[in-house]
Structure formats: C-alpha cells, structure tokens
Amino acid sequence: MGSRMVPLLALAAAAFCYVATETMPIGILTLIAGDLGVSAPAAGLLITGYAVLATVTTLSVAGLYAAFTYTEILLTAVTGFAAAAVAPLLLARGVADFAGIAAGGYASDRWQRGAVTGSVAVLAVSLLAMYATAASRPVTAVLLAVTGFAIGALTPALQNRVMEVAPGGTEMASAGNSVAFNIGIAAGSLLGAAVLQESGARATALAGGLLSAAALLLFLAEPLIARRTPEMIRT
Template identity: 75%
Template sequence: MTGAVRAVENAAMRSAQSLGALLALATSAFCYVATETLPIGLLSLISDDLDVSLASTGLLVTGYAVTVAVVTFPLTYATRRVPRRRLMATLLAILVVATLASAAAGDYSVLLAARVVVALTQALFWAVVSPIVTAMFDVRVRGRVGSVVFAGASLGPMLGVPAGTWIGQHFGWRAAFVALAGMALAAFAALLLLMPDVVVDETHAATGTSPDARRYAIVVVATTLSVAGLYTSFTYTEVFLTDVAGFAAAALGPLLLFRGVADFAGIAAGGVGTDRWQRGTLIGSMLVLALALLGMYAATDSRPATALLLAATGFGIGALTPALQNRVMEVAPGSTDMASAGNSVAFNVGIAAGSLIGAGVLSGAGARATPLAGGLLVVAAVTVLLAEPLLARPVRRDGGGPPATATLEDRRGRGGLPYA
C-alpha cells in the first residue's frame, strides 16, 4: 500500500512539474515574440538616441524575421542530438544576455548584432518547443498543451509591445529591454527547476503519429498560403482602418486590442478543438479567416461590422495556429523537430510574401483591396486542404484494416484509439 501511495505521489509531482515547465515555456514564447516586436513601439526613441534613420531602425524587426527564416533548418539539424532540457536552458540564457546587450548597446551596429543573436535562438526555440511539450504530456491533449505555448506567444504583441512602449516613453527604450530580460530570466530559472529531462526520441513525439510526406507537404503549402493571406491585409491594417473604413487614428489601439483578445480566445478554442476534431478545426478556422477577410472588403461602409470582422481575423488565425502545429505532429514524415522547423519557415515565408503582395495591391488597387487579396489566398489554402484526399490517397495495408496513412482522428473513429 505504501508503495502504491508513493507511486501516486511521484506521478502527481511529475505532473505538477510538467505543468510548471509548460507555463515556463509559454512565458519563454511570450518573451521571444515580445523581443521580436518590441522595437515597433520604440522606433523613434531608438532612432533619436542612436542617431539613425527610422528606416534603419525598422530593419531591427525585418532583419530579425529574415534571420529566423534562413537559419531555422540548419540550426535544428545541427542541434538534433543535444539534450532538450540543456538546449532550452541554453537558448534562454542567451536570450537574457543578448537582451541585456541590446539595452546596453552604444551604437546601432551593436544593437543589430544583439538582435541577430536573439533571432538565432528564437529560430531554434520554435523548431523544438512543440515536440518537447508534446513529449511531456499524453498524445490526446497535445493540441491543448500546445495552445498554452501559443497563447504565450499571442500575448507578446498584444501586451508586450504596449507595455514596452509605455516603459520606453517613461523610462527610456533601454529600460523596456531590461524589463524583458528580467522576465526571460524568470522563465530560465523556472525551466532549470521544473523541466524534466525529456528525451523526445523515446516518446510518441519523436515522429508523426501517422507519418505521411504528402500530407505534410499539403500542410506546409496551406500554412504558407493562409499566413500570406492574413499578412497581405494585416500588414496594412492601419491604412485600411483609417483611409477606407473611416476610423479615427485614436481608435486603432482599442481595435487592435480587441483583435488581440479574439486571437487569444481563438488559440484556446483551437487547442481544444484540434484534439477532438483535427481536420474540422483546421478547415473551420481557415474558413473563419477567409470569410472575415472577404467580409472586411465588402463591409467597409459599416464601422461596427468592420470592427467585428477584424476581431474575427484574430480568432481565425488564433484557432488555426495550434491546429496547424497539431497536424504537423500528426503527419511529420521524419523527425518532428525538422517538421516543426519546416512549418516555422512556412510561417515566416508567408509573412514576408504577404507583406510584399499587400504592398503591390496597395500601390495598385488601393488599400480596400488588401483584405480581398488576402481572403482569396486563404480560400486557396482551404481548397488545398479540401483536396487532400485526392492529393494524398492513402495506401491500404494488406488484409484490409485502416489505411497505413490514416490520421489519428481516422483511427480513433475506427476504434484504434479512444477519443480525448
């Protein structure tokens, strides 16, 4: 009896530690996204202090994103044998030091170099965090635990940028970086204390639940198209809301906050939904995003409708993010680290492509057409997902039974696995 009680106590302790580590990883995600976007609210302060142009200061964000897109694959491959706990601790330690270096930078080149160092660690963080989180918990809740990490990331621009801007305006832009470094240090300490020695290769998270290279390629294409569609419109939201929808500049902050709250709610809904109905959640969230963007194009005469549709774009992309990652963990054809890296690159390519497409639409058809162009790209992504049964026909095993490439959802329905 004593041994059984002790076993239960040990299991409860491990569960509590895993939950603590999950929250630490969510905090880390917040720090990374906040660090990436922090200069947006501090451009003029940094520009004046370091005596550089606003355009050059803007490169602190652009160069960061390009770095992440370029180095994700090689860094993920190079560190594939490094123990995950040690790797995460190292990444956060570098984040703390490089963020403090950013705060202490005496000239622009030092600040840019420090930002590039942080971008290197962020590229690796997003490639490995989903397999790590998945490995710490049961496969049936991977969508929900993954959504916790993405919720932390969602709060980065929603809370991190406004808070960093306020700190910068009152205490100087360097103080904002110091505050962010302090939060990253707290996440680092929590990880050292709580994160278990996860060996991803020895868990269900090492490879996809139903590996399939064709289905994985479809997910990557759908990710690129949907994210490109969002950023075709979202990059120029300010111009659309003021010049087309007729909102006052003072309304931009509340509108974007409203959208951010909807994004956060979408992440929670997508995390739960993808564990229960993976394909339906994936397609449904894309449809919400597509209809919201197309609706923004059609409803410019109504400010209330525009505000609600803007929030709906946040809900759609919020729900889509954990659904996409869960799908990657389902169909990853090889290492889930490399598959997650591929999806991360697809996100960044979509962001870059969307901003470029939006710029072309803005200079040609005008700001009103940006959500139309974005919505059509998301419709293309939905079409790709709907065509998946034709594009990736499953090969059946000898003797009947479920297809060799059947998804987790398919096998649940056939009795192979219980529903969550």
C-alpha cells in the same frame, strides 16, 4: 534601393530554408520508410501530405498579413475610424486571437481536420467580408476581431495536424512549419504592399481573402493529393 533589398533578401533566405526543409526528406526516403515500418511509396505519400500542410500554412498566413500589415490604413483611410480608435480595435483583435488559440487547441484535440477547415474558412470569409463592408465601422470592427480569432485558432490546429502527418521526426516537421509560417508573413506583407500601391488599402483584404480561400481549397483536396493507405495509419 539598398533598404528595399533587405526584405527581399530575407524572404529569399527564408524560402531557401523552406525548400531545403521540404525537399531534404526525398533524399532519405528509404530511411524514413524503414523508421516508420512502411513501404517507400507510403512514406512518399506522408511527405506529400506534410508538404501540402506547409503550403496551407504559407497561403493562409500570407492571406492574413496581406491585409493585417496595412490594417491601420484600412481603418482610418477607408472605414473612417479616428487614429485614436486604432489601438483599442487592435487590442480587441489581440484578445480574440488568444480566445482563438484556446478554441483551436480544444477543437484540434477532438477533430483535427475540422479544426483546420473551420479556421481557414472563417479567416477567408472574414477577410472577403472586410473588403465588401469596409465602409461600415461596426461591421469592420467585428470582422477585424474575427480575423484574430481565426488565425489564433488555426495556429494550434495546423501544428497538431502537422504532428500527425509528420514524416519521421516531429522536430524537423515543426521547424519546417515554422519556416512556412514566417514565409507567409513576409510574402503576405510584400504582396499587400503591391496591392496597396496599385489598388488601395481596401483591396488588401480582398487579396488576403483570396489567398486564404486558396489555402482552404488546397486543404480540402489534401486527402486526394496524399491518399493514406492502411499501413500509414498510426495508432
């Protein structure tokens, strides 16, 4: 029982840090508005936009890790790969991850919203496709690499977007997004464990895909949730 509580306590501690980071700006809203030279309502919308992005980070990372944590089980028990094939497949995924980082950084320098939208969309589609085609070895191998590329591209794209909408200091905003990322890892792994126990390894890809799809919908709605006024546009 004690060993089971450790990850839950870690998740609770991370959630506390996350909530503290996200809610602290509310108490210093006037100071943030003064530093930015905008009105308090405009500063409030900036904080809302940042909170949306942090939530997108948590949902998309949770979606990935709900499936990725149990990839070995999926590959061997569902798809039918031999245990010896798992390491090369994960290596290929890692290479795709590095390629995604380069692509995401390049794209986000030129089109921030498009880079985030495309990365989350590719992640969601690839996870849902893994669920649908889990019995096919070639397709699953390709999709596994695609998930690596997608999360690699999403990391710099989200970070650049967070820096753009960060209310006040970028150091705190970056730290908050890092906390959101780690909460996504922990929450996704816990959710994946529950899905694995109830519905099997294949369903972890479905759960991950649905979480990533929710992240995509939330990000697409961000302009409506946190409308930016002319005084909020930074030069």
